[in-house]
Amino acid sequence: MLHYLKTEVDTENVQRFDAEISNVSRRGVLGGLLTATGLVLAVRITPASAREALKPYPTGGLTMPDGVVADPHVFIAIAPDGALTIVTHRSEMGTGIRTSLPMVVADEMGADWSRVTLVQAPGDEPKYGNQDTDGSRSMRHFIQPMRQCGAAMRQMLETAAAAKWKVDPTLCRARNHQVALLDKEGKETGKVLGFGELAEAAMAVPVPAPETILYKSPNEFTLMGKGEVQIADLRDITIGKAGYGADTRLPGMKFAVIARPAVLGSKVKSYDASAALKVPGVEAVHEIEGVFTVPRKFGQLGGIAVVANTTYAALQGREALTIEWEDSPNTSYDSAAYAAEMSATAAKPGKVLRNQGDPDAAFANAKDVITAEYHGRHLVQAPMEPLVAIARIVDGKAEIWAPVQSPYGARKEIAEALKMPIENVTVHVSLLGGGFGRKSKWDFMLEAALLSQKMGGKPVLVQWTREDDIQHAFYHTTSVERIEVAVDGAGKVSGWRHRTVAPSIVSTFKQDDGYQFPIEYGMGFVDMPFDIPNIRCENGQAMAHTRIGWFRSVSNIQRAFAAQSVVCEVAHKLGRDPKDFLLELLGPDREIDPKTAGFPDDFWNYGEPYKEFPINTARLKNVVRVAAENAGWGKALPPRQGLGIAVHRAFASYVASVVHVAIDDDGTIRVPEVTSAIDCGFHVNPERIRSQMEGAAVMGMSNALYSGITFKNGAVEQSNFTDYDVTRMSNYPQKVSVHIIDAPWGVHAGGVGEPGVPPFAPALANAIFAATGKRLRNLPMGDKVA
Amino acid sequence: MSSITINGEAHEFSGDPNMPLLWYVRDMLNLTGTKFGCGAGVCGACTVHLDGVAVRSCQTTLGEAAGKSVTTIEGLSPDGEHAVQQAWRKISVPQCGFCQAGQIMQAASLLAKNRAPSDAEIVEAMSGNICRCGCYQRIHEAVRLAAGGV
Ligand code: FES
Ligand code: FES
Numbered sequence: 001m002l003h004y005l006k007t008e009v010d011t012e013n014v015q016r017f018d019a020e021i022s023n024v025s026r027r028g029v030l031g032g033l034l035t036a037t038g039l040v041l042a043v044r045i046t047p048a049s050a051r052e053a054l055k056p057y058p059t060g061g062l063t064m065p066d067g068v069v070a071d072p073h074v075f076i077a078i079a080p081d082g083a084l085t086i087v088t089h090r091s092e093m094g095t096g097i098r099t100s101l102p103m104v105v106a107d108e109m110g111a112d113w114s115r116v117t118l119v120q121a122p123g124d125e126p127k128y129g130n131q132d133t134d135g136s137r138s139m140r141h142f143i144q145p146m147r148q149c150g151a152a153m154r155q156m157l158e159t160a161a162a163a164k165w166k167v168d169p170t171l172c173r174a175r176n177h178q179v180a181l182l183d184k185e186g187k188e189t190g191k192v193l194g195f196g197e198l199a200e201a202a203m204a205v206p207v208p209a210p211e212t213i214l215y216k217s218p219n220e221f222t223l224m225g226k227g228e229v230q231i232a233d234l235r236d237i238t239i240g241k242a243g244y245g246a247d248t249r250l251p252g253m254k255f256a257v258i259a260r261p262a263v264l265g266s267k268v269k270s271y272d273a274s275a276a277l278k279v280p281g282v283e284a285v286h287e288i289e290g291v292f293t294v295p296r297k298f299g300q301l302g303g304i305a306v307v308a309n310t311t312y313a314a315l316q317g318r319e320a321l322t323i324e325w326e327d328s329p330n331t332s333y334d335s336a337a338y339a340a341e342m343s344a345t346a347a348k349p350g351k352v353l354r355n356q357g358d359p360d361a362a363f364a365n366a367k368d369v370i371t372a373e374y375h376g377r378h379l380v381q382a383p384m385e386p387l388v389a390i391a392r393i394v395d396g397k398a399e400i401w402a403p404v405q406s407p408y409g410a411r412k413e414i415a416e417a418l419k420m421p422i423e424n425v426t427v428h429v430s431l432l433g434g435g436f437g438r439k440s441k442w443d444f445m446l447e448a449a450l451l452s453q454k455m456g457g458k459p460v461l462v463q464w465t466r467e468d469d470i471q472h473a474f475y476h477t478t479s480v481e482r483i484e485v486a487v488d489g490a491g492k493v494s495g496w497r498h499r500t501v502a503p504s505i506v507s508t509f510k511q512d513d514g515y516q517f518p519i520e521y522g523m524g525f526v527d528m529p530f531d532i533p534n535i536r537c538e539n540g541q542a543m544a545h546t547r548i549g550w551f552r553s554v555s556n557i558q559r560a561f562a563a564q565s566v567v568c569e570v571a572h573k574l575g576r577d578p579k580d581f582l583l584e585l586l587g588p589d590r591e592i593d594p595k596t597a598g599f600p601d602d603f604w605n606y607g608e609p610y611k612e613f614p615i616n617t618a619r620l621k622n623v624v625r626v627a628a629e630n631a632g633w634g635k636a637l638p639p640r641q642g643l644g645i646a647v648h649r650a651f652a653s654y655v656a657s658v659v660h661v662a663i664d665d666d667g668t669i670r671v672p673e674v675t676s677a678i679d680c681g682f683h684v685n686p687e688r689i690r691s692q693m694e695g696a697a698v699m700g701m702s703n704a705l706y707s708g709i710t711f712k713n714g715a716v717e718q719s720n721f722t723d724y725d726v727t728r729m730s731n732y733p734q735k736v737s738v739h740i741i742d743a744p745w746g747v748h749a750g751g752v753g754e755p756g757v758p759p760f761a762p763a764l765a766n767a768i769f770a771a772t773g774k775r776l777r778n779l780p781m782g783d784k785v786a
Numbered sequence: 787m788s789s790i791t792i793n794g795e796a797h798e799f800s801g802d803p804n805m806p807l808l809w810y811v812r813d814m815l816n817l818t819g820t821k822f823g824c825g826a827g828v829c830g831a832c833t834v835h836l837d838g839v840a841v842r843s844c845q846t847t848l849g850e851a852a853g854k855s856v857t858t859i860e861g862l863s864p865d866g867e868h869a870v871q872q873a874w875r876k877i878s879v880p881q882c883g884f885c886q887a888g889q890i891m892q893a894a895s896l897l898a899k900n901r902a903p904s905d906a907e908i909v910e911a912m913s914g915n916i917c918r919c920g921c922y923q924r925i926h927e928a929v930r931l932a933a934g935g936v
Binding site for chain 2: 092093094095096230231233234235237238239240241242243244246247249255280281309310311312315382383384385386431432433434435436463465466687691692694695696697698699720721722726727728729730732733734735736
């Protein structure tokens with residue numbers, strides 16, 4: 001049975017070998033070997049072992065901070081009794097990655113999964129490689145290093161066995177936690193050595209050079225692609241023993257909450273803590289300085305912290321504070337006025353980011369022009385677990401416990417804030433009760449660290465309430481997407497003009513100029529895949545007045561909503577079936593050439609080298625067909641019911657969804673079924689891919705129907721799940737059928753956590769149109785339709 | 787001084803009777819399986835049983851719980867093998883898992899008073915429990931499974 005060890009390694013029984021190894025550089029092990037393409041070399045060594053050499057392919061993982069590490073000594077430890085410890089260095093927030101990456105290692109090693117214990121790595125990227133669990137990147141960037149790690153360890157075990165038996169290593173074959181001795185025909189002789197027996201000798205074998213490593217052939221896989229492994233923390237979750245951010249208890253630990261400014265950038269002018277200090281249980285009140293220099297990055301907002309012996313007392317103390325706040329230039333932020341402004345901007349030409357052909361001529365010569373404008377509100381990630389962090393400082397050494405997506409980035413900035421060398425700061429990663437992008441931003445950890453410092457290093461848990469979470473987030477942007485489609489005399493789409501206006505995430509990192517940056521316009525905007533001769537994509541200016549951050553699937557939310565809705569609008573106008581029309585617009589099977597398509601020079605392909613992860617229209621069309629077929633596209637439905645379809649490529653994966661809508665007598669929009677097809681390339685854990693797609697439909701429905709953040713006088717108007725509505729069981733997608741496209745090694749693994757979200761809202765809007773004839777263009781659409 | 791039984795153990799409590807049970811079990815008894823999700827009675831993450839019936843521990847004061855018996859997720863079953871827990875594992879319900887203690891306590895309370903709930907009754911009982919990861923399809927299925935006997 002797997003056991004969640006929190007952050008401590010059981011050093012007594014587990015031999016850890018952390019020494020530098022001489023023959024391979026730990027970092028960039030793959031980097032040295034990279035060549036243009038990444039396909040399988042398919043060199044079979046002996047029929048018995050059926051192992052193959054794999055040619056590594058480059059991924060964006062190599063260019064992430066601290067790159068990738070594929071050293072078995074870093075990730076694997078085997079105890080003399082055979083207990084196998086695998087380090088998991090990415091954060092678990094519900095995708096199952098904490099289980100799935102170690103599965104890759106264990107499978108490649110020939111290990112018995114039931115003897116695996118997972119250890120969660122602290123934030124240490126020089127040691128483990130990049131840990132920023134974000135951008136649906138974990139499998140995409142680490143499947144190769146983890147396979148390499150496991151295969152290298154297997155080879156070391158086999159080499160150790162060969163030395164014991166004094167035979168050639170090709171006669172030794174690891175499987176099921178043992179190495180078996182083979183005869184010349186490749187048959188097992190019955191002689192075996194357990195991994196535990198071999199551990200010490202195997203760990204002393206030099207790590208094989210990457211180009212000498214042979215991998216399992218897919219028919220040998222025992223775990224990958226099978227979907228039979230449950231998440232490691234499953235049992236603990238069901239018995240209340242799984243450790244989340246607020247679940248660590250330190251001796252003498254205090255509980256704190258912080259009063260923060262309602263408007264971004266407003267400072268504490270003065271405060272009176274006398275009433276708060278009288279609340280029984282309240283022990284201290286401290287001011288936490290905010291970061292007011294622009295850009296703020298993930299700096300803490302600043303405010304007044306109340307420290308108490310329980311969270312309850314701290315909350316009461318916070319209620320009793322009197323604080324006067326300074327004015328902020330953001331006080332004027334008003335969502336209604338801002339939306340009108342964005343709309344006016346979208347009506348005018350903007351900065352051209354993509355130009356293909358001659359769109360002006362296409363529009364001048366068009367027989368018909370269909371124009372539609374789609375609005376989106378700010379969203380807040382609102383993971384079920386509100387932000388929380390625990391900090392203490394002992395003898396000049398700080399330790400922080402947090403549910404964090406990016407533990408090493410946090411560690412670096414905490415060290416800076418505390419004015420400590422980074423070696424003196426440790427960041428322990430708990431399970432995350434959801435993240436959705438919010439927990440990549442470590443403002444909440446800085447608060448805890450700074451507060452502990454003010455308390456002389458005493459351990460303190462800083463708890464965010466749901467109100468804090470909803471009112472002090474890094475919000476998904478608000479947006480206007482305006483699309484014009486030119487149709488020529490033959491009824492063909494001849495021109496596409498798309499303008500995007502939305503305050504940018506860049507404002508968090510740089511002086512804001514109101515324009516989006518490549519990461520944003522690479523998400524379903526300039527990479528629009530339709531086969532239209534004349535295309536222009538423009539970006540209008542929109543200054544940010546709150547902290548903008550990423551939310552599961554980011555700009556893809558509004559881009560897929562707009563583009564996939566307008567396609568259906570045009571299909572209707574032309575009297576075409578939306579699915580057929582969509583397939584036609586996607587055009588011939590091809591890999592889009594960014595140059596001839598007029599993509600910008602700084603086109604961002606989810607951080608991936610384009611050659612390895614191109615936009616492939618055949619894969620887009622395939623998921624459309626698979627989803628449509630399985631949904632029974634075209635079937636007769638009762639009145640007030642309809643099907644809608646949408647497809648989108650995001651995070652190097654392709655997803656199409658068909659949403660079946662049924663409108664109740666009172667107008668309530670219900671979703672009896674969603675049929676999705678996902679092509680995420682080679683896949684490891686189909687069971688968790690399914691659960692991610694099911695969850696994406698639920699979150700897609702929240703975004704589509706219920707959720708929205710609005711500002712008035714610079715402050716967020718919503719406060720809790722009372723007015724920031726999300727999908728509940730009273731109305732959820734009843735059945736999500738997920739079809740995973742089978743792909744061999746060589747079709748590179750893409751993302752899974754996010755790509756399911758974007759197609760849901762447009763497929764739903766298109767289904768509502770099919771059911772009612774009403775076209776809804778504003779998110780959230782509301783849960784009722786007339 | 788009032789007495790309150792938690793997972794079968796009697797506790798004497800002399801503090802503020804208005805303190806929500808949630809913070810008492812988490813911060814004073816270190817029973818961290820019960821989760822804080824909203825503090826407003828609208829998410830269900832903090833669900834525990836009060837004399838066998840599901841309540842929101844963030845909305846139940848110690849005064850209200852005095853003299854009564856409270857069960858948290860840690861006390862639902864001595865060996866973690868309650869039918870609902872088994873069903874949850876069989877169906878692999880959780881994603882991040884944070885809401886699941888509350889979901890399980892809610893479902894266990896439903897099944898304790900209604901052995902064979904209809905789909906509508908399941909939906910009604912479970913709609914106060916938010917799962918932001920979106921595990922509803924599996925939660926629904928797991929409640930059905932637990933009702934039928936795992
Ligand atoms: S925390 Fe009690 S209902 Fe949400
Ligand atoms: S499993 Fe994550 S909130 Fe329910």
